[in-house]
Amino acid sequence: MVHHSEESHILQSGQIQHIDRRLDVDRIVAVLEAVLPRNRRPLPLHEPCFGGNEWAYVRDCLDTGWVSSVGSYVDRFESMLSEYTGAAKAIATVNGTAALYICLKLVSVEPGDEVLVPALTFVATANAVAYCGAIPHFVDVDEMTLGMDARKLSEYLKDTAFVRNHCCYNKRTGARIKAVVPMHTFGHPVDLEPLLEVCKTFQLELIEDAAESLGSYYKGRHTGSFSNVAALSFNGNKVVTTGGGGAVLTNDSDIARLAKHITTTARVPDRWSVSHDQIGYNYRMPNINAALGCAQLEQLPRFLEKKRLLARKYMDAFLDVFGVRVFSEAPFATSNYWLNTLLLDEPYACQRDEVLEATHQRGFITRPAWVLIPKLRMYGHSPKMELPVAEKLEQTIINLPSSPSLLVDD
């Protein structure tokens, strides 16, 4: 690899590099100037848009006093999510991390288990595993999806794992490998079918981390509806927001009941007193946040339309810019394009910070990829496969301003 080394001019492949050529950073900035509205700087990476019934619904909460655990917006929000995603049930939670943690609990991830997660993801994916006392085990990603590489995982597990009594075990650590948690990076669906195959072969539970992919479809079906349980997020930077919030999606009505039960302190009402039949969590979404969510979901189709048009504009505009491309959905995917992603060709990874600097200076809030999770101190000793693609993407991804409000009519 040639990261941070402008002098390296022969790639590992042996191909000779255009050493005299560099990214034209001014050109990149000029493209952003052309695509994005001129009347506002800075332009954030992703900001919410409150153009619908937000005021009316939130005001209704305040007028009725129903802001917390009592009130109808939580039920309504859950119904809307279920209807929109096609998952049989949605259970609203306090945030996406809580939803993912509950998903892991629901498939019985136990202390000491390993859980396969992508190396390139937000830290919450691994943290939720750690909250269970389990160990994240890192998997490389696929350039076509930016998400977990099912084919590579399959090869890796053939070498690393074995199945006994319907359980998968890590040959090296001896730990049970219980689940796989692909994350739909920046809203782009991972290739789910081969992943489902891997899960079947190796007896692994699939949990989709759909925190970023509300409005994204894999072969026509909504992400988060392929696994037994999946997690959504409605953080302030997401396609729709509830301030802070998340949801568990499931197609299994027993799991749905259990999810609701354990996210609401596992209450068992008696005639007068209230008991609790297990260690539950205070993870329900407050009604005032759900009210915001209902108003936001009503506008989701419009947001998605604008976001896809903005992505198209970015792709067109960067088409003839040397050394970069805008990431585009895989053939099997319809993406929400949550965060548009400029990919630098590998030889120009060394210019990433230069691009970040120049764009910020002109008021475009851009951002590199997350530091790979296995590089973080607390996960440095976790098991992992070789991660060449994740390592490359870590150096070459630049997220671009992506709010639906940024679409300018031509």
Add this chain to the structure above:
Amino acid sequence: MVHHSEESHILQSGQIQHIDRRLDVDRIVAVLEAVLPRNRRPLPLHEPCFGGNEWAYVRDCLDTGWVSSVGSYVDRFESMLSEYTGAAKAIATVNGTAALYICLKLVSVEPGDEVLVPALTFVATANAVAYCGAIPHFVDVDEMTLGMDARKLSEYLKDTAFVRNHCCYNKRTGARIKAVVPMHTFGHPVDLEPLLEVCKTFQLELIEDAAESLGSYYKGRHTGSFSNVAALSFNGNKVVTTGGGGAVLTNDSDIARLAKHITTTARVPDRWSVSHDQIGYNYRMPNINAALGCAQLEQLPRFLEKKRLLARKYMDAFLDVFGVRVFSEAPFATSNYWLNTLLLDEPYACQRDEVLEATHQRGFITRPAWVLIPKLRMYGHSPKMELPVAEKLEQTIINLPSSPSLLVDD
């Protein structure tokens, strides 16, 4: 004890009971009719009152788009809490359970440790201990405060525990006893001075569960400011609400920094990328909820005044009702009277459900005490002392409607 047995007419003490006398349930209902406003039924146990700047501040969040992790209301809410309670720092969280869990983490409660908690409390007190992989160890309560009995705890620990190398150990289980978590029940401060003594003698960390006691003072100082760390709650049923929310209070600026850090995913921003230096939590309070909290805190003194007047009215009105009394603050306490509490004399515990039934039928939402935590299935094997007072109170407490809006001007 004579629970549920109207025929028992000789008390354990040998004293003969007035067997021909029973509670006059109609009289109790009549007192509620006299004290409480006549124009609304049902009257909930505690409902929020939004009579201030709630709408203005929430609307400001919607207008600016700052509903989530960005925005100034969280800082403002934390400053207001710190100023009001006298604690050096407040860190807003997603709810009170999360705040308490973080408190336990901050004093280094480890898996396998025991933590002393009252038997009479909301289940979250014990659950937060369990989330740490630690074991709740149940302590009896004091009739004067409804909270942890420091003198009984001291006697118990002399028998049950020993101190070695500045750590306290349970003689029977061998586990380290790390902390004591008194809860200020229904807003009534526990007797903190003897409890601080116990902590000193037995080298225990004190954590106040002040979820119910915002606005309550012990010897003139706000509850939650006596321990290194303490937890508040702003659930919808509390004195002030943020929809869902909580806060960690601390007087130690290093602990405050750490609390903020670990409740916000332990982010370590670099020039461009974001790293994380430990397993953190997504526990920050969203800005829209903090906005609600700011408006509510502005009105807290007025709420407290009304609540104390309502408590006074209850006390006066029940003064000459046979077999019951309204719980009143201890001499060292100034209580917020979060939930007013009718205490049945022990011989009439058997009529508790009759009172609950009659009051509900007339539209007064009343509630018995929590089922004692050690009686819950998941805590049935936890260590505990004898719990005679908690057991008595479990059968004799009835909470009464207590919203500040219920005060009727004479």
